[in-house]
Amino acid sequence: MSAERFTKPFYITQPLLPDIDQINEMIKIIWDSNQLSNNGNMVKQLEKELSNFLKADYLSVFSNGTVALQLACKILRLSGEVITTPFTFAATVHALAWNNIKPVFCDIEEDTFNLNPDFIEALITQDTTAIMPVHVFGTPCNVEKIQQIADRHGLKVLYDAAHAFGVEINGKPVSSFGDISMFSFHATKIYHTIEGGALTFKDAHFKERANSLRNFGIRDLDNITEPGTNGKLNEVQAAVGILLLKLVEDEIERRKEITGLYRRLLENTSGITTSKDIDGIKYNYPYFVIKVDKKEYGLSRDELYEELMKYNIFARKYFYPLCSNFQCYRDLPSATVSRLPVANKIAEIVLALPLHGRMLNSDVENICSIIKNIGSSSL
Numbered sequence: 001m002s003a004e005r006f007t008k009p010f011y012i013t014q015p016l017l018p019d020i021d022q023i024n025e026m027i028k029i030i031w032d033s034n035q036l037s038n039n040g041n042m043v044k045q046l047e048k049e050l051s052n053f054l055k056a057d058y059l060s061v062f063s064n065g066t067v068a069l070q071l072a073c074k075i076l077r078l079s080g081e082v083i084t085t086p087f088t089f090a091a092t093v094h095a096l097a098w099n100n101i102k103p104v105f106c107d108i109e110e111d112t113f114n115l116n117p118d119f120i121e122a123l124i125t126q127d128t129t130a131i132m133p134v135h136v137f138g139t140p141c142n143v144e145k146i147q148q149i150a151d152r153h154g155l156k157v158l159y160d161a162a163h164a165f166g167v168e169i170n171g172k173p174v175s176s177f178g179d180i181s182m183f184s185f186h187a188t189k190i191y192h193t194i195e196g197g198a199l200t201f202k203d204a205h206f207k208e209r210a211n212s213l214r215n216f217g218i219r220d221l222d223n224i225t226e227p228g229t230n231g232k233l234n235e236v237q238a239a240v241g242i243l244l245l246k247l248v249e250d251e252i253e254r255r256k257e258i259t260g261l262y263r264r265l266l267e268n269t270s271g272i273t274t275s276k277d278i279d280g281i282k283y284n285y286p287y288f289v290i291k292v293d294k295k296e297y298g299l300s301r302d303e304l305y306e307e308l309m310k311y312n313i314f315a316r317k318y319f320y321p322l323c324s325n326f327q328c329y330r331d332l333p334s335a336t337v338s339r340l341p342v343a344n345k346i347a348e349i350v351l352a353l354p355l356h357g358r359m360l361n362s363d364v365e366n367i368c369s370i371i372k373n374i375g376s377s378s379l
């Protein structure tokens, strides 16, 4: 197969965009209303539509997923120590640190890259208040095992579901597990509001608190009950979200096709492992990641990453460096490299390749040919 250098940079993703005329119509409605923020009609409509789409009992939107996570810790009154994964984006762990909570890192599973429930109990102390797992790359965690552990020890479960928009486990939405789930609507996600995020709750009271906390702790005109922040989504962003909700299922369908093509084309490439779908899971295909085995492939993950750039392909080392190796966390006892062998290994060998709904099959074919050619010529 021919392997051609892309003439323009080929990035890891490209945002899903609403039709320009449709967004202009929505903006006209917002302009006419003279309300640009502060829980306006667009935000209310978006929350209603998202609750239906995600099958969530209660849902609130925020200016971004990070603020949403920080506030979820407050809503659940977390303190002391929270057990989480090092194989995640910085925001997960930072949300704990911003709440003066000590992150306790737990190693991950080799295949799913998610928190390994078998190692959680050994990390529980009298200061532990919660478990904060991440559905990494949209693959759901072992939710049942995690809940059993939480119930046994009286812990809360706060899911970072930033990647898991629309994911279901045996017909149940991911948001139905744990106490609160957070979804990120950043422009790089499959569904977005440019910047934004949401929390889903089973309890109406949590939504009330969330809405007050995202608006400076203002309960009503006469009462400010706690030190909230400014975590509001504005009307224009909500309008983008309303329009993209109509497109997201097609986006996921196209990503599923591309993922299938990548898997087929890379299947017999020595040293490259792709993921597989597990029965009973409705996936959303947010990333396409491979594992690179230097001995078999000839190049390390880092070398492949550098080589791909020569072909104008910009892959991403997700998640590298590991959160437990950040300067601000590496001195924690749980961050010791020898305690997190799987996470440290995975962070060195995983590479996310470009994936978005506008990619052509010929783009995928070219990327796979390049990967195959680079590998075979270096052995």
Ligand SMILES: Cc1ncc(COP(=O)(O)O)c(C=O)c1O
Binding pocket: 064, 065, 066, 067, 088, 089, 091, 092, 134, 160, 162, 163, 184, 185, 186, 195, 196, 197
């Ligand atoms: C796993 C994870 N958690 C949290 C976040 C933070 O979300 P946001 O960018 O919306 O603040 C992101 C993405 O950016 C993420 O990938």
